[in-house]
Amino acid sequence: MGSLLLTTMPRQDETFTSFLLRTCQENEYESLSWITNLIGIDIRQLAKPNPNKFNLEPLAQLLRIDESVLWSLTFHNDIKFFESSGGPCSFKDHANTEYDKICPVCFEGDPYVKKVWNLKINMGCPIHSLRLINKCPKCNKKISSIRSDINKCNCGFKLIHLPKIHLTDSEVLHSKIIANAFFGKSLYEVPGNSPIYQLSYYSLTKLIHSFWYRINDGRNGIGINQINTENQKVFEQLIAVYNMFLNWLCNFKNTLNISDSKTFIPNIKRDFYTKLSDPEFLVFIQEFRSYLEKEEKRPVIFRNFNTESKLMSLGNVIKLLNMGHPSINNLIKNGILVEYKQIHNDSFSTRSITIESINKFLEMKKYIVFKKELANSLGLTTKHINLFEESGWIKRIEIFSEKNDKKSYYDIRFGDKLVSKLEKNIIMIPEEKSKEPTFISFSNFHNRAAVRGISFIELIEGLLNGAVNIYKVKGSKPFLSYYFELKEVLSYIKIYRYEKFLESKVSLRNVEVCEVLRLSPYQLTSWVRLGFLKNTEKNTFEYQELKVFVDQFVPLNELLKRYKTSYANIANALRKEGIHPVSGYTVNEGAGYLFKRTELDKHNLGIPKINLKERVLELISAEYRNKSDCYVSFLRD
Known part of the structure; x- marks a missing residue:
């Protein structure tokens, strides 16, 4: 067997499949199958390189790399450890091999997958304080370690664009603990002197795996092999396991004290005396024994609780409210929960919350919804x-x-x-009646109003003020069960637009202007075409433009109203005075006569100007003359 044209050296902390993907990319191979075909193995075996079932010698020859170097890229040593020690979990629970977890920032600078990322109990990157991402946001599937391109998911999504989810300081601390233990040296500075910092990686793994099941409903809960970095609840549960051994010994005692399970402490005792009987756990075992001795000899003390000063431990509050530390801290920060810190003789402090603030929050929580x-x-x-x-x-x-x-x-x-408020004067109707064409739903009403420039809030204000009767059918959610009479809806929209028109907040359509000026659409259109009247780009008319028009011109119909005679008599009389129309039969093919007000005023004809506000109010009164006084007053206020 020969060797590849181009070979590259693996990173010291790189995964096995990551190195192979980079090698394929270097040799411009389309996928890993080019390599597996050369050495005669199934591509799926690359994700699970078990030394009992897998021979890396042909691959080592092909890549011109020592076989031991290739095995160091796998979790071979971890497999040997778990098989030989009979630890609390199997290798499949220990690390990801079929799927990758990635830090977007690390990957952007140097695209390769680190072994420490794929540890099940590691959720973050301590370098950039980011959550490790194991799911592609495009296809919503886990990022396969057996993919065609080191830089892309199998769906084609570029991994440098993975979301950047920032971690809190406490969450970053856990990743630092894992990294220090995994590499066997203090790469990252950690606060305090908890004995968990001194554990080897294998011992740390055993400790986390054992207590994961103790605080997460045993084997009935989510298994550690099912951890997903994007599942916030599981993430918080894993953090809770770490937290038991930070701020040692305080947090550990609090966890024991808040548990109301009768089997919790016996199960931990069995774990310490069997699974965790190694010398590395001696300090934990000694403190646990001391705790048990104090529990057995604890004196009986009767207390008279003062409701003003009664406290609950932070651990019990977390359990009672079913919230994580970040949420509880936010409640404290916002003054909802009142915290009380107590310094003990042995120089450690405990955090407690006042019962009074908890009860107030529980009362408030009844009404808080998404x-x-x-x-x-x-x-x-x-x-x-x-x-x-x-x-x-x-x-x-x-x-x-x-x-x-x-x-x-x-x-x-x-x-x-x-x-x-809406249903103060509701009118109940049977469902059959609501289906008649004379009724429309709230959604239909809202759409009609929106088209005419009435916003959702303005519509709700109108309903609250009784502008339209609300009819309701039984057995549905409020706005889904509201119906309205179509004729009332059309009147409401019409009047609302007239009111807004007087405030110069909306423009009127052609037919609405014709109604105000008492003209025909043909007359109005002709005057617009000749430039006597201006409209907007949407072919509507603003209040100020109509005001300018009625100040400058007088339609013939206004003269007829003033003198109560015929068209011919008015035209002849004006012609004798030397007054001629600027629009009409000879000017605009009989589309309607229009006279300049300045010409009429010269002869003191006493033609009053059209009062737009009065005309609009007349239309409103005519529309609602049969309504109650309070109904009309709402429209005029």
Whole structure:
């Protein structure tokens, strides 16, 4: 067998498959199958190089590298250790081989996969304080170690674009502990002097694996071999295992004290005396024995609790509220939970929370919901909740985390109060009636209003003020069960637009202007074409433009209204005075006569100007003349 044209040397801390992928890339091979075909093995065996089933000698010859160097890139030593020691977990629970975990920043600078990343109990990169990513954001699958390109997922996604999720200082500490133990030297500085810092990598692994099952519902919980770095709950559980042995001995005692399981301490005792009986764990075993002795001889003390000063340990609070340390710290930071620190004689401190603040928070928590939950309870979408928030109707609750749209909380009582006001004068109807063409749903009403320039908030304000009767069918969420009479909806939209027009906040359409000026659409269109009246790009008319028009011109129909005679008589009388129309039969093919006001005023004809506001109010009154006084007053206020 020959050798490859180009060979490269592996990194000291590189994985086996990462080195092979880089070698393929160097030789411009399309995939790892080029190498496996040359040495006659199944490509799937590369992910699980077990020395009992796998021979690396042909590969070593092909790559011109010593076989022992290749084995050092695998987890061969770990396999031998777990098989010989009968440790608490198998090799498949110990490290990833079929899938890679990656630090995006490390990978961007030098694209190769580090062995320490693929350890199951390692979740972060201590260099850049980032979460290790093991799932592709494009295909949502784990990043396979057997892929075509070292730089890409099998779906084609470039791994340098993986998301950068920052870790807290305490989370980074755990990765530093793992890295120091894995390389057998103090690569990273760690605070304090916990005995966990002195453990070898293999002993650390045994310790973490053993206690993982003790604090995570035993074998009934998620197995450590199922750890996913993007599962926040599992991540927090793994951190909780590490935390037991930090701030030694305080955290360990707190964990023992808060457990209400009758089997918890006996199981730990069995672990220490069997699985963890090595000399490296002697300091842990001694402290545990001391704890048991104190428990057996603990005197009975009767206490009179003062409700103003009663405390609960931080561990019990975490368990009671079912939250992680970051969430609890945010509650303390925001003044929701009141913390009490006590310094003990043995120079360590314990963190406690006052019962009073816990009870207040539990009462508050009953009403705290996600944005989506609030929207669903109302029969609306999250976009509508955003509109309520932007308008100041509701405030986001930010006590669990920093501002984050994906973790936005609200008080569900806002929805209850809103519905209570809306349904103050609700009219119940059977579902069959709501399906008649004379009724429309809230969604239909909202769409019609939006097209006419009425915002969602303005529509809700109108409903709260009784502008339109709300009909409701039984058995559905509020806004999904609301129906409205179509004729009332059209009137409401029409009147609302007229009101906004008087405030110069909306423009009117052709038909609406014709109604205000009492003209035909043909007349209006002709005057626009001749330049007497200006419209917008959307072919609508603004209040100020109409005001300028009525100040400068007088339509013939206004003269007819003033003198109550015929078109011919008005035209003849004006012609005798030397007054001629600027638009009309001879000017614009009979599209409508229009006169300049300055010409009429010279002859003191006493033609009053059109009062746009009065015309609009007349239309409003005509539209609602049959409505109640309070209904009309809302529109005029």
